[in-house]
Amino acid sequence: MNPLDILAMRQNRRSFLSRSTVGLGSLALASVLKPWQSQGANLAASTQWPGAIQAIPQLQKAKRVIYLCMAGGPSHLETLDYKPKLAEMDGKPMPESFTEGQPIAQLQGQKLKCLGPQHEFQTFGQSGQQIANVFPKIGEISDEICIVRSFHTEQINHDPAHTFLNTGTSISGRPSMGSWLWYGLGSESENLPGFVVLTSLGKGGQGQPISSRQWHSGFLPSNFQGVQFHASGDPVHYVKRPPGVSQNDQRRLVNAVNALNRELDSVVDDSEISTRITQNEMAFRMQTSVPELMDVRNEPQHILDLYGTEGGDGSFASNCLLARRLAERGSRFIHLYHRSWDHHGNIKNNMRTSAKEVDQASAALITDLKQRGMLDDTLVIWGGEFGRTPMAQGSGRDHHIRGFSLWMAGGGIKGGTSYGETDDLGYKAVVDPFHVHDLHATMLHLFGVNHKELTYRFQGRDFRLTDVHGNVVKRILA
């Protein structure tokens, strides 16, 4: 093949994936963008969306992400970042040198006083990681995790902060990281979406809303949208047959529809039709694969005990178990939100409540993945959209973005380590600051993808998850 041909193909390839999907764009897109496997073994593999970019095999450590988002913004000062100096300063005015000219949320215009850590910290594991004692189970897996204590972000209110964490910008309409990964690398799942979202509501703090924007594919083709699975009602919208319609009835119906579609195709020869037929089949299969996924009755009791759930109740623990099942079935990005961490008041008790809701199951997920040999290629991330102020807001803490913590495990992350530091009062990331863009860059790196190369042209510009920023932080890699 001569270079000109390749060039032409390359230009056309761009056209496939551009949003204008009529004409050949439509034909090609239809044939290419099959997020899920089509029917029959002979069609398998060849019709599945292969991804827009090839991961570099020797660099690829992670095959999937499970993101445990602690929505509401957990305080780093009562979870992962121990600050004895702050304890000494308890009740004293916060030095202005820290706060002057910095953004602030609900404490606007108020006197700023330090609030010492409300929970004791303890040293865990051989690595000696310091973790608050309300997280004893996470403590037990401390040798598996890397704690980042210098995370920072740019948005101080919940809604835009989630958007920023998911898409790298606070402007709506950009793809979330799950969509980027699905688009970039495809999915290994044959019967389930490549990007799945599960939410749970806790009892700590206010249940902050979470917008479906957080799992939107933005300007990427909407095939790459995250699909929310629900604990009650239909697990996926409209996956349940209408009342009175049996599996056989539905089969008969889908057969008839597809036969009629094929009749039409024989006249108009429109490849959208064959895609439609495939999607109808996929939809039909989802009507069993999704309930099968959600049904945990076959899980042995010791596994249920490990997570601390009987399943099916929409709790965080139940969702962690489902996350593992999704990971086994090949979903690329599994995003859990636990809405429990907006501790403006009484952080002492609220933290205890929220910690109890997630501690056991978070640790169980790591343990379970490990015992199945899946931790090595599953990247688990635990953290919120921002942290909380070292300053008191009554008995609680306000939103805070200049320095906070998260932990990661598996998927090529070096366990039993920590990275970065905040200042003495836990206000600002001062050693090895780790920006949201760095998280994205590092995450993509773990998938063997250069974050500068995973791009998509929209409004005349090649967009990236990391915008024009982002550094891969190699020191936390195994």
Place this chain on the structure above:
Amino acid sequence: MFRARSSFEPEFVPMSDLSRILLQGAMPLTAFVLGASLQVKADAEIRFNRDIRSILSNKCYTCHGPDKNSREGDLRLDVESLAKADRGGYFVIDSVHPAKSELLARITTEDEDDVMPPHGEGKALTSQEVALLTKWVESGAEWEGHWAYLPPVKAPVPEVENPDWRRNAVDRFIGARLESEGLQPSDPADRRTLIRRIFLDLTGLPPSADDVARFENDRDRFAFDHVVDRLLASPHFGERMAVNWLDLVRYADTVGYHGDQDYSVWPYRDYVIQAFNQNLSFDQFTREQLAGDLLQGANRDQKVASGYNRLHMITAEGGAQDKEYLAKYAADRVRTTSSVWLGSTMGCAECHDHKFDPFTTKDFYSFAAFFSDLKERGFYGGNRWEPQIPLPTETQETRMEALTRQVASLEASLTTSTELLVNGQFDWEAQLRAAEENGELLWEPIRPLGLQSTEGASLRVLADRSVLVTGANPEKDTYYVKLAPEREQVTGIRLEALTHPSLDKESLSRGGGNFVLTDFKVDRLDSNGEVTDTVTIASAKADFSQGGFGVSKAIDGNKSSGWAVDGSKKIADRRAVFTFGSPLDLAEGETIRVTLAHQSDHKRHNLGRFRLSVISIEKPGIEETGVPSDIYRAVLKSFEERSEKEQTRLTSFFRGQTPLLDDTRVQLASTKASRDRLKKEIPTMLVSQSVKPRQMRVLPRGNWLDESGDVVAASFPGFLASKAEKELSRLDLADWMVSASNPLTARTFVNRLWKQFYGTGLSKVLDDVGSQGEWPTHPELLDWLAVEFMESGWDVKHLVKTLVTSQTYRQSSVASDYLKEKDPFNRLYARQTAFRLDAEVVRDVALSVSELRVDQLGGPSVKPYQPAGYYAQLNFPTRTYQADKGASQYRRGVYTHWQRTFLHPSMKAFDAPSREECTAERSRSNTPLQSLALLNDPSYVEAARVFAERIMSCDGEAIGAQVRWAFTEAVCRKPSTREVKILTELYQESAERFADDKEAAEALLGVGGAPASGDCEPAELAAWTMVSRAILNLHELITRY
């Protein structure tokens, strides 16, 4: 002559992968090659705009383009004079000695240090690009301004040989190009396809069987034109046209950020529909939206239209800072307005000068400054979306006037002096002074509006406004007390625990005389009684507390600790004061709810009698005065010492609370309540109102905290207009948008409209006609249409008619193999394009086929069936979706309630955008979620059942005849024998199965609220429902061919 470079390979996709994708595309490889080279093949001559600009823009402008901050080597390649300038002995582009051009040396050198673009940075040039650049430079490097920035001109309409291809200018431009490419246009579509196409394109509805038959038999030469005229006059035309416009302006029914609360902007949607229906000229449409409020004697519609400026997402999230969000809103307006009218991506210039087009950061903020006069806030605390205007009907207006008069007259009697009142006030003032002298300090006790015990105890209000607890005596209890303090500001609440003879030891509770108050909480409620906010309690103090049970334990969030007063031993009234973090401003209709929780382990330690009082002064003590401080100060002065203002205030305060005016006040309150009820029934609209402009600055790197940037005034983008002499307003902006000197607006609109009827824009990238956009396939046609549009007085219907009455439009969309290979993307229009219907239209088709559709033009948004629990992630307040019943359930998709953060799942599945941002082009995906929606969404199941009833009531007795009728009715064409057979078998098998299982049949028929006709045998109807479901699931039904 060119090195073989690795860059020949696709940037990110190794060959194996790429070929895999291509092979899956089921397209012969040659098709791609031809498709891509079509444009170059047309004529061998190199043209700057078509061939060169995109290379420079893509590969060079990042470092040698408009952005001065990232410019390297002081070289600009986006401005001809600079690109060709003498650089001290050499030229980057040397027009005199092209071969000496530095550009050529740099793009062909093998030297790693010199090669451009530098290795490892930016993107390397392909050999094709190097060849094009070389040829261009060698042939004189002729420069052209960017096509979209030059004024459009009407080129002469070309001649075509094909006599059928001369219906109008569209055909001549398209035909001439086809002839030059040696391509034959396709045959016209058959009449059934054509009428379904034009109905769907112009009204978003399928034709009825009657419409189809009439058109099929109409032999008039102008039959099709007549259909077009009829549809352009249909009210459904506006509904169809509105869909795309509403995407652009990101119209929705909720605010988008955080709690995503509802707000009322639907009158704007109706304005858009009416504007298209009445064929409001596009220039006026533009003026009314951008500046309707500024028009001389602005009428109601124009004010509604000005709501355009308020359609961006807004926030009520606690802790949001005004300034930050004002900056977000300003940027959003620039992104949207520049995209809607200019097809430009000005948003790229928020943090730095645009990388590809000549928009500077200063342009961005100067553009934002046009909107700096809008009355707005950044943070909309209390969910008060302002400013709004009421839009009453005539009846409502009359009633409102009457009630307003009544209120005024009652209020007048409150303010009219009588001897009784004068004396009363004199006595009251004396009392207050006496109280002051006695050191008796008064709070104002409030009579509760509502009382509730979670455990069923009885709460009764006594004459002194205290509340006595009787009846059930539970171990733990929580009381909710609703208060409506009639004052503008509340700074704290006093709780009095009072003794009573009915209580244990005549003390404070029925649990031994003592109580433990574990939680004291104050919530703010809106006029519907929904909690909108929790009031921050800054401090609490009490006149007495038992050891270990300090009053602060009532506000520590701990559910077991609390305030107690040793009431079993010490029998006395006790008082505690809870001071708010900041004064609470209550708007009309708002109330507060006090929660008194007793959840400790001490049984029955629940308050037995209590009273709540409010106060409006800062830092209230337990014993401070109960009147506002200004009243307090005024009372202490003698009559002579008081200012007139103080005296007035004193009198009005007195009259507001004296028992002498109780009757009048009661009457006033009830009249006001009627007025408020009426007010709530009257629709409102968030609109633009002009106030003194805010100062606008350039925000360095978009950072709202940085105030070092220059102050800017409203102005047009520098490269598109000369500097104005006067101060510019939004109206000036609107006028400029639609002025003859603006090269972008008409082209942008025409291009999008073309896409609506032909599948792809003449310039494919609908939201960017700048350097990174696409050189149009038919630039002369695009310009001809743009000029025609302007010359016609921006006549939208005229433009639509021009586009859809061409022969080009009427072609079949079925592509021959030859055309598929020659022009796979159909960019030359030798055929029509088939595409899937928009989300709204998918719904409308099902409602139309079943005849469930209720046609009502406009009105508040409606709520179709939706899966339960879909809004579970929402809060502030939490929400339960109530699907509409009756007629509202069957309205067209365009009226669906648009919840930005959780759009209706069926709409979302079919690619309706969330409308958080301006959307110029919807994605057109094909996913299993769409199949699931069509199969199982109750809206479609119900439509199938109702359609089945129609099938059963049709004349044909034989099953085959009924199938044929149903198919034709829905799809607008007759089915083939095979098709009839497939559906007949589906019917027969389903009928057998449902005959054996009547219960299943009944269950299926029970879906949806539409009443059943009752005449049909259930098993048969269920079987026909299955047939209807199959039909509603057909690809053909949701596709426009």
